[in-house]
Amino acid sequence: MAQAASPQQAAAAEPLDLSALQAAKLVRSGELQAADLTAAYLARIGRFEPEFNSFRTIDADRALARARDIDHAVARGEDPGPLAGVPVALKDNIAIAGVRMSAASGFRRDVAPEIEDAPVTAGLKRAGAVILGSLHMSEWAIGGTTQNVHFGYGHNAWDRDRVPGGSSGGSGAAAAAGLALVTIGTDTGGSIRLPASLNGVVGLRPTHGRVSNRASIPVAWSFDTIGPLARRAEDVALVLGAIAGYDVGDPASIDAPVADYVAAVGSGVDGLKVGVLRGPFRSAPLADGIRARLDDAERALAGLGVTLEDATLDGLERGIELTADLLLAEAAAVHADRLASNPDGFAPDVQTRLRRGQGVTGPAYGAGRQEQRAWRRKVDELLREHDVLLSPACPIPAPLAAESDPLPMTAVLAHFTGVWVLAGVPALVVPIGFVDGMPVAMQLIGRHFDEGRLLALAHAYQQVTDWHLQRPPDGPAAG
Numbered sequence: 001m002a003q004a005a006s007p008q009q010a011a012a013a014e015p016l017d018l019s020a021l022q023a024a025k026l027v028r029s030g031e032l033q034a035a036d037l038t039a040a041y042l043a044r045i046g047r048f049e050p051e052f053n054s055f056r057t058i059d060a061d062r063a064l065a066r067a068r069d070i071d072h073a074v075a076r077g078e079d080p081g082p083l084a085g086v087p088v089a090l091k092d093n094i095a096i097a098g099v100r101m102s103a104a105s106g107f108r109r110d111v112a113p114e115i116e117d118a119p120v121t122a123g124l125k126r127a128g129a130v131i132l133g134s135l136h137m138s139e140w141a142i143g144g145t146t147q148n149v150h151f152g153y154g155h156n157a158w159d160r161d162r163v164p165g166g167s168s169g170g171s172g173a174a175a176a177a178g179l180a181l182v183t184i185g186t187d188t189g190g191s192i193r194l195p196a197s198l199n200g201v202v203g204l205r206p207t208h209g210r211v212s213n214r215a216s217i218p219v220a221w222s223f224d225t226i227g228p229l230a231r232r233a234e235d236v237a238l239v240l241g242a243i244a245g246y247d248v249g250d251p252a253s254i255d256a257p258v259a260d261y262v263a264a265v266g267s268g269v270d271g272l273k274v275g276v277l278r279g280p281f282r283s284a285p286l287a288d289g290i291r292a293r294l295d296d297a298e299r300a301l302a303g304l305g306v307t308l309e310d311a312t313l314d315g316l317e318r319g320i321e322l323t324a325d326l327l328l329a330e331a332a333a334v335h336a337d338r339l340a341s342n343p344d345g346f347a348p349d350v351q352t353r354l355r356r357g358q359g360v361t362g363p364a365y366g367a368g369r370q371e372q373r374a375w376r377r378k379v380d381e382l383l384r385e386h387d388v389l390l391s392p393a394c395p396i397p398a399p400l401a402a403e404s405d406p407l408p409m410t411a412v413l414a415h416f417t418g419v420w421v422l423a424g425v426p427a428l429v430v431p432i433g434f435v436d437g438m439p440v441a442m443q444l445i446g447r448h449f450d451e452g453r454l455l456a457l458a459h460a461y462q463q464v465t466d467w468h469l470q471r472p473p474d475g476p477a478a479g
Contacts, residue, residue: 014040015032015036015037015040015041016040016041016044016178018032018037018181019181019231019232019234019235020083020086020181020182020230020232020234020235020238020239021232021234021235021238021262023037023085023086023181024081024082024083024084024085024086024128024238027070027071027074027080027084027085027086027128028074028079028080028084030074030075032085033067033071033085034067034068034070034071034074034080034084034085034130035064035067035068035071037067037085037086037087037130038063038064038066038067038085038087038130038132039064039067041087041132041178041179041180041181042058042060042063042064042132044178044179045058045132045179048177048179048474049179051155051160052154052155052157052160052164052170052173052174052177052179053136053151053152053153053154053155053170054135054136054154054155054164054169054170054173054174054177054179055089055132055133055134055135055136055170055174055179056092056100056102056104056133056134056135056136056137056151056170057092057099057100057133057134058132058133059096059098059099059131059132059133059134060132060133062098062131063087063130063131063132063133066125066130066131067085067130070084070085070128070130071085080128081126081127081128081129081242082127082128082238082241082242082262083124083127083128083129083238083239083242084128085128085129085130086128086129086130086181086182087129087130087132087180087181087182088124088129088130088131088132088180088181088182088183088184088239089131089132089133089134089135089170089171089174089179089180089183089184090120090121090124090131090134090135090171090183090184091134091135091137091141091168091170091171091183091184091185091186092104092134092135092136092137092170093137093140093141093186093216093217094118094120094121094134094184094186094215094216094226095114095116095117095118095121095215095216096114096117096118096121096131096133096134097113097114097115097116097117097121098113098114099113099114099133099134100112100113100114100134101113101114101134101217102151103137103139103140103141103217104136104137104138104139104140104148104150104151105139105140105150105345106139106150106345107338107342107345109150114215116215117215118212118214118215118216119212119214119215119243119247119249119250120184120211120212120216120226120243121215123242123243123245124184124239124242124243126242127241127242129182129242132179132180135168135170135171135174135180135183135185136148136151136154136169136170137154137166137167137168137169137170137171137185138166138167138169138191138406139346139347139350140217140219140331140335140346140350141167141168141186141188141191141217141219142167142219142331142350142353142354143166143167143349143350143353143406143410144165144166144167144190144191144194144406144409144410144413144414145163145164145165145166145169145401145404145406145409145410145413146163146164146165146166146167146169146170146195147163147166147401147404147406148347149347150347153401154166154169154170154173155173155401156173156198156199156398156438157172157173157174157176157177157199157200157472158176158199158200158398158437158438158439158472158473159398159437159438161400161401161402162198162398162399162400162401162438163198163398163399163400163401163404163409164195164198164199164398165194165195165196165197165198165199165394165398165413166191166194166195166410167185167186167188167191167219168183168185168186168187168191168192168194168195168229169195170183171183171184171185171192171195171229172185172192172194172195172196172198172199172201172203172229173195173199175196175199175201175229175230175231176199176200176201176231176439176472177199177472178471181230181235182228182229182230182235182236182238182239183228183229183230184226184227184228184229184239184243185203185226185227185228185229186213186216186219186224186225186226186227187203187205187224187225187226187227187421188219188220188223188224188225188327188421189223189323189324189327189414189417189418189421190205190413190414190417190418190421192204192205192225192227192229192429193205193393193417193427193429193443194393194394194413194414194417195229196229196393196429196431196441197393197394197429197431197439197440197441197443198394198397198398198413198438198439199398199439200431200434200439200441200467200468200470200472201229201230201231201431201468202229202230202231202232202233202235202236202428202429202430202431202458202468203227203228203229203236203428203429204227204228204229204236204240204426204427204428204429204451204454204455205225205227205420205421205426205427205428206225206226206227206240206244206426206451207225207254207424207425207426207448207449207450207451208222208223208225208252208254208421208424209252209253209254209256209424210225210244210254210256210426210449210451211225211226211227211240211243211244211245212226212243212245212247212249212250212253213225213226213250213252213253214247214249214250214253218330218334219327219330219331219334220326220327220328220329220330220331220334221251221252221330221334222252222326222330223323223326223327223330223421224252225421226243227240228240228243231468231469232459232462232468233265233428233430233455233458233459233462234262234265234455234459236428236455236458237261237262237264237265237452237455237459238261238262240261240451240455241258241259241260241261241262244258244261245258256449259449259451259452260452261451261452261455264451264452264453264455264456265452265455265456265458265459266456266459267452267453267456268456269304269305269306269456269457269460270304270305270306271305271306271307272305272306272307272387272388272453272457273306273307273309273385273386273387273388274301274306274307274308274309274386274387274388274389274390274457275309275310275311275382275385275386275388275389275390276298276308276309276310276311276389276390277311277312277313277389277390277391278310278311278312279312279313279314280316280317281313281316281391281392281416282294282392285395285396285412285415286392286395287395287396287397287435289397289435289436289440290392290394290395290396290397290435290440293432293433293434293435293440293442294390294392294432294442296432296433297390297432297433297442297461298390300461300464300465301390301457301461303464304460304461304464306457309386311382311385311386311389313378313379313382313389315375315378316419319375319418319419319422320411320415320418320419322368322371322372322375322422323418323419323421323422324356324418325356325357325360325364325365325368326360326365326368326369326372326422327357327418327421328353328354328356328357328360329357329358329360329365329368330357331353331354331357332354332355332356332357332358332360333357335354339351339354339355339358347406349405349406349407349410352407353407372422375419375422375423376422376423376424379420379422379423379425379445380423380447380448383425383445383446383447387446387447387453388444388445388446388453388454388457389444389445389446390442390443390444390445391416391442391443391445392416392442392443393416393417393429393440393441393442393443394413394415394416394417394440394441395412395413395415395416396412396413397434397435397436397438397439397440398438398439416443417443420445424448425445425446425447425448426445426446426447426448426449426450426451426454427443427444427445427446427454428443428444428445428446428451428454428455428458429441429442429443429444430442430443430444430458430461430462430468431467431468431470432465432467433467434467434470439467439470444457444458
């Protein structure tokens with residue numbers, strides 16, 4: 001059983017062993033210098049980053065200057081915020097002032113650095129975070145493997161020959177490999193949850209509209225969502241509190257109260273009703289080894305007093321097709337000018353997806369939207385019967401890059417993630433063990449704006465398991 005470190009143990013730990021909650025507390029108390037913590041992460045990035053290709057830009061000078069400012073504020077008796085000194089890195093499609101935002105696309109290779117922060121970046125800074133830089137990703141955030149032809153392949157934290165998932169591949173690998181304490185990704189059809197699953201970290205896609213998308217480069221306006229990745233559910237909760245909230249400048253943003261997510265992770269889960277999705281959610285292409293790990297996870301949840309109930313959700317295959325059609329139709333609209341003027345500027349797999357989107361007619365898109373409303377109602381009704389739904393995250397462990405064609409492999413990896421974006425509900429991926437030496441995960445799905453309950457369940461699970469404390473080769477010691 002995993003035990004939380006005492007304040008004395010945390011203070012004595014190596015900086016790379018600390019959770020975000022521990023690190024921020026120590027920085028606020030003056031027991032740990034934010035500059036030392038930042039320097040430790042930058043040193044690790046300098047040592048290992050070439051092996052992972054997780055970063056697009058490492059903003060070392062600004063990060064160290066920011067950390068020193070935080071230390072000076074603490075010395076003056078000021079509270080820098082709940083993320084005081086926590087090293088964070090953001091996906092390269094979210095604006096960071098002074099950093100080039102390329103979306104890992106050749107079209108944006110030479111764009112000027114950003115002038116202003118995205119609301120998410122600004123929220124992190126207000127909370128006291130130190131921004132290390134921007135993270136590698138699939139081109140335009142379209143694809144599930146981060147096999148990027150413009151800036152090189154991203155690599156899995158556990159095996160450099162395997163894909164890190166996508167499109168937030170750098171976010172997943174950097175969080176797992178200890179190159180950032182917390183990372184930020186975007187999720188349109190699974191792009192936070194796939195890298196979290198394949199790299200063995202927690203990844204949250206919040207409710208659509210919970211976090212502002214403004215000043216991020218879109219994939220599909222109706223589906224894009226920004227969210228955090230970290231080893232621990234409690235750290236995801238801490239960061240979500242800093243980035244969640246209504247933004248009048250984002251048409252997709254929803255004005256709903258922001259919960260105290262850190263407090264929520266400590267709430268009890270005894271008696272919680274978890275609907276375990278079976279049928280097509282436990283059949284091909286799900287690997288046998290992952291079925292066994294899911295069974296183990298269910299037993300652990302039952303030991304926490306959770307009530308497990310079988311749940312049925314028909315229409316998975318149709319939901320997968322509908323998600324792809326609607327999402328790609330919007331993506332084709334985003335890139336219409338580029339497709340018309342320079343189609344070969346896109347990687348072949350990205351161009352193929354966008355061409356599929358172009359083929360979705362207006363009447364088909366309209367009918368699909370109506371079908372989406374029916375799907376959302378069906379999911380909402382199922383979530384009235386159960387507090388949380390449980391499904392697989394990825395159907396297989398991380399595949400070898402040499403054996404992965406990014407077009408069909410993305411479809412395989414996202415088999416169980418895409419349909420939840422149709423309903424706009426939050427979904428959280430939690431590591432549950434290993435298959436053939438690679439991490440695998442379960443996916444928890446909740447009611448709209450009920451991220452706190454998902455985080456509480458994940459946190460409770462992590463208190464009786466230690467999968468989140470496992471480290472990839474060359475990683476820092478478990479803490």
